[in-house]
Amino acid sequence: MPAEATGSPRGAIRRVLIANRGEIAVRIIRACRELGLETVAVASDADLDALHARLADRLERLGPSDPAESYLHHGRVIDAARRSGADTIHPGYGFLSEAAAFAEAVAAAGLRFVGPPAAVIARLGDKTTARKLANQAGVAPVPGAGDLVARGAHALVAEADGVGFPLMVKAAAGGGGRGMRLVERAGDLPAALASAEREARAAFGDGRLFLERRLEDVRHVEVQILGDAAGHVIALGERECSIQRRHQKLIEEAPSPRVDAGLRSQLAAAAVAVARAADYVNVGTVEFLLTADGRFYFLEVNTRLQVEHPVTELTTGVDLVKAQFGVAVGATLDALGIAGTGAAGTCRARAASPPPWGHAIECRVCAENPAAGFAPSPGPILVLDEPAGPGVRVDSGLRAGWTVPAAYDSLLAKVIVWDRTRAGAIARMDQALARYVILGCGTNLGFLRDVIRHEAFSRGDTTTDFLERHFAEWRPHPPARAFAAAAALASALPVASAPRAGDGTIGARTAAWDPWDLASGWRIGGSHG
């Protein structure tokens, strides 16, 4: 769409509304501060006391905690921007970040949207269109068959034999694993198509489906792209995100342990070819599946900042959020100093990624109870101590005294580490996770640490079935000494009533005890004989 028709403001950004919550809102506020931009947070009723709501210069209430009534509500978000005098909206990831209609509405309201033009979001958001576009750009998509509303789901049944089993049924408008089904046998296909279509229609208002061959022993490898409004596009290296649970990424790293310089430049060229074909502007991610023999297939394009963007930042030195604001005001990559590592000429001439600098790993810390099958575990943050130190970055939405609400995604924070080598980064992550104290709300910290310490992970032997293969039977396994310490502390707490004769220990646990009572002068064991 021509810029004149959008009504987008020109000139400098002054005040940014961040249409998101949690760690990513905090991370974007940080970038704004560095750029000297004013910030406006939005919060649902469940989040009025959240960290992001406290940190921003202004706070706008969005409405009830239900995402549809708050963070997903186009009108309320745009009204909040108008009320607060914001000229720009950054959508973060998730929520409205890939809603083309929202990007259009923002432009129509005379505000700037930090992301690709609405038409680009719409084109790539339709997975079947994106597959065709990649194919035309000379990049092979995962073998499959698709777009099938025109011909009906029965047409897919006819095409399934050509695709081969097992296969994946996916939603054209898909995301987040919804409308996605693994089908092992032809006989299961009609039922899978029917239920996937229902789910896709409910989730996206669009029941169109396509098929992809289920590739075995593959890695999820994706390339960070960055384009400016002048048509320059570069690749900023790959990330490997094979450690996934229920189609949700859990651990990501850059570079991929299986991508060498030759493969890296092929991946970069493919990603840039897709981005150019889509007239891509701003940051985005081109996702591929990489087979054991080094072939790769196009999966999809995510037209937004990615959760795992920090591993690219640490290995390239590029602050992707600041770059987003830069290209949003029309700066070229050259002007932002991103294009060149000494190379002259335009970025168009050099699509290849600069070599990655060292190794970075990210772990997603989620409110999940590993002892109850990773059930969501919202709860109060009673004690919080986040790791820090050389090469350790924590992007967190947590604060002590806050209660994690049940209404949203379970992602609490991300621990990102950097070191010169992968082995060094693994050791650093292990220690960073060990130092992360979150009490009051169950988390997956112990699980993450076991994955990081697994020998298959340290070998770099990571495929998308890694967790099913190595951690299907995993249970929490606190050592006896942890139980002993818990028993000792419980016994040592101050006694509310007089200790019973001959019993020096118990009775204390029932004492009402305020963890925030810093005036405590209790001495352990002091009242016992």
Added chain:
Amino acid sequence: MADLVLRAGDRRVEAQVTTRGDETVVRVGSHEFRLSLERLDPTTWRITGEDGAAHLARSVDHAGTRWLHLDGEILAVRLTEAAARPKARARRPEGLVAPMPGAVTEVAVREGDAVAAGQPIVIIEAMKMEHVVRAPLAGRIVALRVHPGEQVEAGAVVAELQSAGTPAPGSEESVP
């Protein structure tokens, strides 16, 4: 000396705790730990073992659960005194509990229904994920404690199940 029962998830651990002067002796199964505890602030403790090595522990007690961070491990345990542990009485209805806080999206049975082991009883949703509370064994639903749309806390009893294999109330004397 005190006998404690610690429960973490489906794990149950018994511990005997004795204090001798500044030393706390904890026996867990075949392990014996001799610890000295020093409270540095309301949630921070230095725990020194027999070998003289100090370990920093963070710990807090909340809503009946003791949370502990020690040497990179996080533990959430419910503690009871072994003596105070209620005797298992087979004919008492079993409370089915919510494993997480959330909103009840569906109550799949009615009071009085006979249910099979594994049958869904109540569906709870939180953080965009559903959790199905199922009957752990065959029996009859004697009470439903929640309604669709209601918010529940973790550990809240959502339904009571009378096991099919137990006698009806009144047919056997209760333990004094």
